[in-house]
Amino acid sequence: AGKVGIGTSSPDQPLDVRSTAAGAGTIIKIVNEDTTSSTDEYCAFEAQIHTSERKAGVISFNKIGDYQSDANADSVMKFHTAKNNTNTFAMIIDEDQNVGINTTSPDAQLEISKDGANATLALTSYSDSGSHLPAIYLRKADGTEADPDKVAGDNDVLGAIYFQGLDADSSGSFLTGAAIIGRMNGTVGDDVFPADLEFWVNTGAATTAIQAMTILEDGNVGIGDDSPDYPLSVQVADSATTTNATMRGGAG
Numbered sequence: 001a002g003k004v005g006i007g008t009s010s011p012d013q014p015l016d017v018r019s020t021a022a023g024a025g026t027i028i029k030i031v032n033e034d035t036t037s038s039t040d041e042y043c044a045f046e047a048q049i050h051t052s053e054r055k056a057g058v059i060s061f062n063k064i065g066d067y068q069s070d071a072n073a074d075s076v077m078k079f080h081t082a083k084n085n086t087n088t089f090a091m092i093i094d095e096d097q098n099v100g101i102n103t104t105s106p107d108a109q110l111e112i113s114k115d116g117a118n119a120t121l122a123l124t125s126y127s128d129s130g131s132h133l134p135a136i137y138l139r140k141a142d143g144t145e146a147d148p149d150k151v152a153g154d155n156d157v158l159g160a161i162y163f164q165g166l167d168a169d170s171s172g173s174f175l176t177g178a179a180i181i182g183r184m185n186g187t188v189g190d191d192v193f194p195a196d197l198e199f200w201v202n203t204g205a206a207t208t209a210i211q212a213m214t215i216l217e218d219g220n221v222g223i224g225d226d227s228p229d230y231p232l233s234v235q236v237a238d239s240a241t242t243t244n245a246t247m248r249g250g251a252g
Contacts, residue, residue, distance in 0.1 A: 037066035046087075055082040064095060078104075138182065150188050158182040158195060176209045177202045185217045198226070 005011030007018040019026045034041045044060035058080040065072035074095040080087040092100045100106030103113035112119050123134035138159025143149035151158070160181045164174040179200040186194030194217040200209040214222045222228030224235035 035067075037068055039063055039066065054085050055087045057081050058087050151184060152188065154184055154186060156184045158184060175202070176200070179209055 003011040003014055003016065005016045005018075008016055017026065017028060030043045032041050032043050039062075042060045042062040044058055046058045047056040048054060049056045058078075060078045060080070061075055062078055063073075063075050065074035067073050076095055077093040078089060079091040081090045082088070089104065090101070092104050092106070094100065094106060098106040098108060099110045101110075101112045102115075102119075103111055112121060114120075123136070125132050125134045140151055140156065140158045141148040142152055160179055162176050163178040164176050166172045167175045179198075181198040181200065183196050183198060184194070185196045188194075196217055197215040198211055199213040201212045202209045211226050212224065214226045214228065216222070216228060220228040220231055220233070222233045222235070225233045
């Protein structure tokens with residue numbers, strides 16, 4: 001009793017919508033027919049629980065363009081979860097498909113933000129196998145996702161981790177204080193992928209970081225030397241002279 005069926009005579013939910021749409025989808029459409037140029041209008045699904053209709057979350061589709069033309073028909077999706085009977089913003093997918101968790105203006109494809117606490121990301125693997133582990137892959141290919149090609153450019157950056165901080169209140173910029181960069185060093189072949197690992201730091205004397213240490217594809221390590229010829233090369237430069245400290249080893 002009390003169940004409504006659309007496309008079915010035996011609904012098993014309060015609202016049961018069914019269709020046979022071979023090669024297509026079954027779509028539920030909600031339309032806000034407002035024609036003004038404001039950006040306050042939206043469509044939404046809201047969930048409530050209990051006879052007191054306590055809040056349980058909202059998914060909304062919010063316009064950010066004025067919708068007076070196709071070129072200005074831009075929207076975002078917002079997800080709210082409930083706490084203490086109040087729907088609170090949790091996540092956004094913006095018009096550029098960037099995802100923001102606890103931020104309404106993500107600067108990247110995924111940004112996690114937190115006020116007054118740690119912003120954290122956890123990868124957890126549960127397994128009795130010693131070969132199963134949490135992992136992060138930074139991958140690079142030429143071409144497109146539909147038609148990828150091997151990385152052809154020597155010196156191409158394969159991936160990077162940047163450590164940044166805001167340099168001024170309110171209107172400041174996030175500057176890189178340190179970085180770890182993986183970079184191509186040679187020609188890619190079948191099962192051959194030569195690459196270096198670079199460590200960059202900001203000395204405080206400039207707005208950009210400098211390359212402080214390098215591990216070449218042959219295993220040579222350079223401190224202050226980005227092309228070391230020995231297993232360990234230490235180069236210290238000042239305004240007048242360059243001092244080298246080199247440790248060498250070899251068979252025999």
